[in-house]
Amino acid sequence: MGLDFSIIPKYMDIILLGVGWTVGITVAAALLSFVGGIIFAVIALYAPWLVRQPFRLIEWVFMGTPLLLQLFLIYFGLVQIGIDLPAFVAGIIGLGLHFAVYNSELIQTAILAVDKGQMEAARTLGCSRAQALRKVVIPQAVRAVIPPIGNNMIALLKDSALVSVIGVSELTLSAQRVIGKTYRPFEFYILAAAFYYVINLCMEWVQRKIERRISISR
Amino acid sequence: MDIDLMLKVYPFFLEAAWVTILLSVLTAILGLICGTLGAAARLSRFAVLRFLGAAYVSVFRGTPALIQLFILYFGGPQIGIQLDAFEAGVIGLGINAGAYMTETIRGAIIAIDKGQREAARTLGLSGWQATYRVILPQAARLMVRPLGVNLNMLIKATALVAAIAVVELTYTAQRYIGSTYKPFEMFLLAGVLYMIIIYVVGRGVAWLDRKVQIT
Numbered sequence: 001m002g003l004d005f006s007i008i009p010k011y012m013d014i015i016l017l018g019v020g021w022t023v024g025i026t027v028a029a030a031l032l033s034f035v036g037g038i039i040f041a042v043i044a045l046y047a048p049w050l051v052r053q054p055f056r057l058i059e060w061v062f063m064g065t066p067l068l069l070q071l072f073l074i075y076f077g078l079v080q081i082g083i084d085l086p087a088f089v090a091g092i093i094g095l096g097l098h099f100a101v102y103n104s105e106l107i108q109t110a111i112l113a114v115d116k117g118q119m120e121a122a123r124t125l126g127c128s129r130a131q132a133l134r135k136v137v138i139p140q141a142v143r144a145v146i147p148p149i150g151n152n153m154i155a156l157l158k159d160s161a162l163v164s165v166i167g168v169s170e171l172t173l174s175a176q177r178v179i180g181k182t183y184r185p186f187e188f189y190i191l192a193a194a195f196y197y198v199i200n201l202c203m204e205w206v207q208r209k210i211e212r213r214i215s216i217s218r
Numbered sequence: 219m220d221i222d223l224m225l226k227v228y229p230f231f232l233e234a235a236w237v238t239i240l241l242s243v244l245t246a247i248l249g250l251i252c253g254t255l256g257a258a259a260r261l262s263r264f265a266v267l268r269f270l271g272a273a274y275v276s277v278f279r280g281t282p283a284l285i286q287l288f289i290l291y292f293g294g295p296q297i298g299i300q301l302d303a304f305e306a307g308v309i310g311l312g313i314n315a316g317a318y319m320t321e322t323i324r325g326a327i328i329a330i331d332k333g334q335r336e337a338a339r340t341l342g343l344s345g346w347q348a349t350y351r352v353i354l355p356q357a358a359r360l361m362v363r364p365l366g367v368n369l370n371m372l373i374k375a376t377a378l379v380a381a382i383a384v385v386e387l388t389y390t391a392q393r394y395i396g397s398t399y400k401p402f403e404m405f406l407l408a409g410v411l412y413m414i415i416i417y418v419v420g421r422g423v424a425w426l427d428r429k430v431q432i433t
Contacts, residue, residue, distance in 0.1 A: 003296060064413040066377030069388050069405060076401035161282035165381055172285060179292070186293030193281040193289065200280040 005187050011178045015188070018174025019195050025092055025170055026157045026199075032096025033156065034149065037103025038138060044108055046133070062101040068162050070094055075166045088170075091163030099156050106148050110141035143214055150207035157199060171195055224403050227394055234390035235411040241304070241376045241386060242415070245311040246369055252316020253368075257323035271320065278317035284378050286310050291382045307379035315372045322368055326360040327353060359430045366423030373416055387411055 008015075043055050062070065074097075075090040085093075114137050122132035164173035175192040179185045259271030278286065290299070291306035301309065330353050338348035380389035391408035395401045 061409060061413070064416050065405075065409040066374040066388055066412065068377040068380060069391060069408055069412070072388075072392055072395055073401050073405040076395050076399075077405070080399065080401055158282040161284040162378075164284075172282070172288075175285075176288075184296075186289065186296040189285055189289040189293050193285045196282055196285065197277065197280045 003186060004184065007182060007184060008187060008191055011182070011188070014174050014178055015171070015191060015195070018169060018171035018192075019199070021088070021168070021170040021174075022157075022160055022172075022196075023199065025088060025095070025163065025168065026153075026160050028092045029095035029099065029160065030153045030156055032092060033099035033103050033152070036096060036100030037107050037149075038142070040100055040104035041107035041111060042133065042138075044104060045111060059101050059104070062098055067094070067098050067159055068165060070098055071162060071166055087166050088163070088168045091160075091166060091168045095156060095160060095163065098159075099152055102152050103145075103149055106145045106152070107141060110145040111137060113144065114140045146214060147207070147211050150203070150210070154200060154203050154207070157203060158196065161196070219406075220400055220403050223398060223400060224407055227398075227404075228407055230394075231387065231390055231407045231411060234385060234387045234408075235415065237384070237386040238373070238376055238412075239415060241307060241311070241379065241384070242369075242373045244308045245315055245372055245376065248308060248312025249315030249319050249368070249372060250365075252313055253319025253323050256316055256320030257327065260320060260324050261327060275317045275320050278314050279321075283311065283314045283375055284381060286314055287378055287382060303379065303382045303384045306382060307376070307384050311372065311375055311378070315368060315375070318368050318371070319365065322364045323357075323361055325364070326357040329360055330356050359432070362423065362427040362430055366420065366427070369419060369423065370416055373419065374412070 040055070040059070043051060044059070047055070071091065071094040074094040075085075075087065078085055078090060118136050118140065119132050122136040123129070127135065160170060161172040164170060164176065167173070169177070171192050175188045179188050182188070256271050256274055259267040260275070262268055262271070287306065287310040290310045291301065291303060294301055294306065334352055334356065335348050338352040339345070343351065376386060377388035379386060380392055383389065387408045391404045394404045398404070
């Protein structure tokens with residue numbers, strides 16, 4: 001069977017819908033991973049020992065096992081305990097938590113790198129510890145980690161393809177569905193790859209813009 | 219937690235772990251070969267090779283590994299490439315890992331001071347000799363740790379071949395989740411095995427890293 005790319009326009013609407021879902025899932029999971037990363041980092045650094053330890057275990061598990069396996073656990077595990085979430089929600093939670101752990105590592109390093117004097121000064125000015133963290137230390141730390149977090153978010157985009165396996169109709173599964181009708185895997189997977197590549201380039205462009213902006217205001 | 223069930227099925231997970239290990243080893247070897255070639259191309263004197271190297275890295279790091287696997291395994295037959303799932307897994311993941319390793323290896327090589335090459339040339343070594351005897355031995359030391367990170371990612375990425383039905387750890391877990399409806403137990407079995415593999419490899423990399431440092 002040869003190649004025939006002329007068949008693509010006929011199914012473009014399905015693929016484009018998939019692109020929309022991929023972008024939506026990536027953005028939602030990115031936000032979750034960002035907020036989650038900050039929360040995890042604060043827990044890892046400041047929570048009492050009894051909270052911190054189980055937490056580190058969870059972190060360790062998330063970093064030591066494949067995302068695909070985690071997605072199966074979250075999707076089927078939630079069903080088992082009676083929470084029947086739509087697949088895309090489970091996918092967003094899975095991707096979001098997985099990358100929150102990686103973001104947390106970066107944010108922890110950045111929080112520790114913020115000068116101690118900042119916290120001391122804030123406390124002297126009458127801020128509580130939580131206030132000083134929230135208003136003084138974390139904003140500075142977050143700024144420093146934006147470039148490496150950008151790399152994580154690009155990785156997240158690519159890993160969002162995995163949620164096709166639990167049945168979320170994003171780009172990869174949309175391509176699979178079209179292939180089921182047309183028996184043209186090469187053409188449509190190449191098309192899907194091209195879309196991922198373009199989204200990836202857009203994210204890199206945005207990342208460069210943000211980095212430039214941060215470096216100017218310093 | 220259903221311990222009885224876990225005891226009953228764990229031999230299958232152990233068997234699957236060996237498949238994961240074999241996949242990882244073969245993928246790592248292919249990845250190193252691709253990464254070395256990629257880095258050589260990116261650092262070449264010839265603009266065409268530099269372009270090809272950069273395109274390789276950009277395309278394979280810019281698209282999901284899962285899609286790359288699907289193109290190779292499902293799309294391959296259309297362009298005359300017939301592979302079984304395991305072969306497609308090793309080749310697909312190996313080429314993908316190679317793109318990441320290209321950047322690691324290249325990074326280590328360009329981190330070596332330019333004066334090293336100049337000094338070697340001054341002492342009468344040819345360009346190739348300078349690379350082979352002076353630059354690479356020093357760069358190799360810098361590569362160990364970042365290549366260890368690549369290796370860690372690669373081991374976890376082998377889970378993707380579950381999607382083309384290679385019976386490795388994740389596929390096995392998926393299958394038993396489907397038949398027993400015990401996702402947590404199956405995750406625990408597969409997860410512990412993954413973490414053991416990753417821990418052992420991590421220790422090995424740390425040992426090698428210590429071993430190659432001069433100071």
